[in-house]
Amino acid sequence: MTRFFVIILRELRIGLRHLSDISAVLAFFALVATLFAFGVGPLALGDLAGGVLWTAALLAAMLSLDRLFQPDHDDGGLVLLVLSPVPLELVVLAKVIAHWLTAGVPILVLAPLLGFALQLPEGSLSGLLTGMALGTPILSLLGALGAALVLGARRAGVLTALLILPLVIPVLIFGVAATDPANGAAPVLFLAAMLLGALALCPWATAAALRQSVL
Amino acid sequence: MTAGAPPLFSGEDIACQRGGHELFRGVGFALWPGDALLLTGPNGSGKTSLLQVMAGLRPPSAGRLDWHGRDIREDLAAHAGRLHHVGHRTGSRAILTAEEDLLFWSRVRGPASRQRCLLALARFDLLRLKDLPVQALSSGQQRRLALARLLATPADIWLLDEPAVGLDRSGLASLEAAVARHRGSGGIAVIASHTPVELAEPVRGLALEQSGERVPEHGS
Numbered sequence: 128m129t130r131f132f133v134i135i136l137r138e139l140r141i142g143l144r145h146l147s148d149i150s151a152v153l154a155f156f157a158l159v160a161t162l163f164a165f166g167v168g169p170l171a172l173g174d175l176a177g178g179v180l181w182t183a184a185l186l187a188a189m190l191s192l193d194r195l196f197q198p199d200h201d202d203g204g205l206v207l208l209v210l211s212p213v214p215l216e217l218v219v220l221a222k223v224i225a226h227w228l229t230a231g232v233p234i235l236v237l238a239p240l241l242g243f244a245l246q247l248p249e250g251s252l253s254g255l256l257t258g259m260a261l262g263t264p265i266l267s268l269l270g271a272l273g274a275a276l277v278l279g280a281r282r283a284g285v286l287t288a289l290l291i292l293p294l295v296i297p298v299l300i301f302g303v304a305a306t307d308p309a310n311g312a313a314p315v316l317f318l319a320a321m322l323l324g325a326l327a328l329c330p331w332a333t334a335a336a337l338r339q340s341v342l
Numbered sequence: 343m344t345a346g347a348p349p350l351f352s353g354e355d356i357a358c359q360r361g362g363h364e365l366f367r368g369v370g371f372a373l374w375p376g377d378a379l380l381l382t383g384p385n386g387s388g389k390t391s392l393l394q395v396m397a398g399l400r401p402p403s404a405g406r407l408d409w410h411g412r413d414i415r416e417d418l419a420a421h422a423g424r425l426h427h428v429g430h431r432t433g434s435r436a437i438l439t440a441e442e443d444l445l446f447w448s449r450v451r452g453p454a455s456r457q458r459c460l461l462a463l464a465r466f467d468l469l470r471l472k473d474l475p476v477q478a479l480s481s482g483q484q485r486r487l488a489l490a491r492l493l494a495t496p497a498d499i500w501l502l503d504e505p506a507v508g509l510d511r512s513g514l515a516s517l518e519a520a521v522a523r524h525r526g527s528g529g530i531a532v533i534a535s536h537t538p539v540e541l542a543e544p545v546r547g548l549a550l551e552q553s554g555e556r557v558p559e560h561g562s
Contacts, residue, residue: 129449130449130450130452133446133449133450137438137446141435141437141438145437198435202431202432202433202434202436203429203430203431203433204433204434206427206431206433207433207447208450209399209422210425210427211422211450211451212419212422212423212450213450342394342399
């Protein structure tokens with residue numbers, strides 16, 4: 128179990144030394160949201176804000192996926208991780224947790240600020256944050272699967288986005304639904320169910336994909 | 343050597359395919375505690391692949407490998423736990439310092455001790471560089487760091503793929519001393535190297551040849 132935390136700590140340390148990666152994700156998040164604001168105009172913005180923030184968050188999260196496994200693949204660390212006594216599924220889970228802490232959480236922190244800028248209706252903020260708190264880990268889990276599948280391919284970043292974005296449409300739908308207080312708790316429960324499903328399946332599928340690409 | 347005793351680590355009739363063609367077949371070896379096996383062969387003859395097969399990373403297309411007479415595929419995780427594999431790529435992350443990197447890998451493998459890591463760094467003359475990020479090290483120093491992992495945690499089998507690439511004379515001497523100590527304590531070393539590595543006798547040899555199955559490079 129200590130080994131599990133050792134891996135998380137190493138990933139966090141690496142993440143914090145590459146602060147520009149984190150800030151690039153956040154800047155992209157803010158930029159996409161701002162583009163929507165200019166494109167839609169101020170009148171219709173309030174109603175759209177939830178959807179805009181979610182879409183921007185999904186796109187921004189895509190930017191951060193290539194740092195999940197690509198560096199390990201490039202420097203040969205992946206072989207050592209496969210040969211380590213830690214089950215590869217747990218290695219994946221540790222990396223996903225570290226990825227969520229360095230990509231999902233910053234997005235979560237920035238979201239209320241952008242919500243304010245986009246005139247998000249006041250009652251929607253708690254729904255947005257609850258939805259994103261459940262939705263961003265799903266992104267990390269599915270994103271890890273996508274990143275592992277395209278490992279070693281040319282233009283891997285684009286491929287990951289093409290693979291993963293269609294899969295996260297349900298997250299988007301329920302996430303946006305959660306921002307409307309009239310929908311009650313149902314969308315949040317759906318998101319929670321999807322998170323548990325992804326938590327149960329993604330590490331195994333990701334580990335299988337990594338074993339394929341290790342050589 | 344130890345006549346009569348069954349070998350500790352052995353392979354029988356191993357074949358390996360890569361990219362649809364057969365690299366080698368009918369390869370076998372038998373190693374007892376303290377043995378060294380030197381893999382030789384031209385580029386592309388499958389030395390790296392054979393080392394990956396020995397590590398359990400790559401399934402052989404035929405044949406079997408045994409540890410203590412039991413097929414390693416019965417428990418690949420246990421097999422991975424008893425070996426060190428040093429490949430072409432060093433496995434060190436550029437942004438971490440040398441000490442952080444070595445400590446991480448020894449903690450993941452266990453049993454980790456900082457003392458042992460520092461000693462391993464010292465053995466490969468990296469102690470004064472331990473706080474430098476890996477990206478600031480030269481390629482020979484990065485190779486030393488990868489080799490220091492061999493000493494940071496114990497393992498029965500060392501699988502070394504071109505370990506001497508980029509090493510200077512003193513680095514090579516450190517490597518040879520490390521291998522000698524490892525063998526002295528009953529360890530097994532399998533080395534593929536084009537650079538001559540001086541090994542104490544007895545050294546077993548395994549020569550891989552250019553595969554006959556290969557499509558001729560010059561069209562007829």
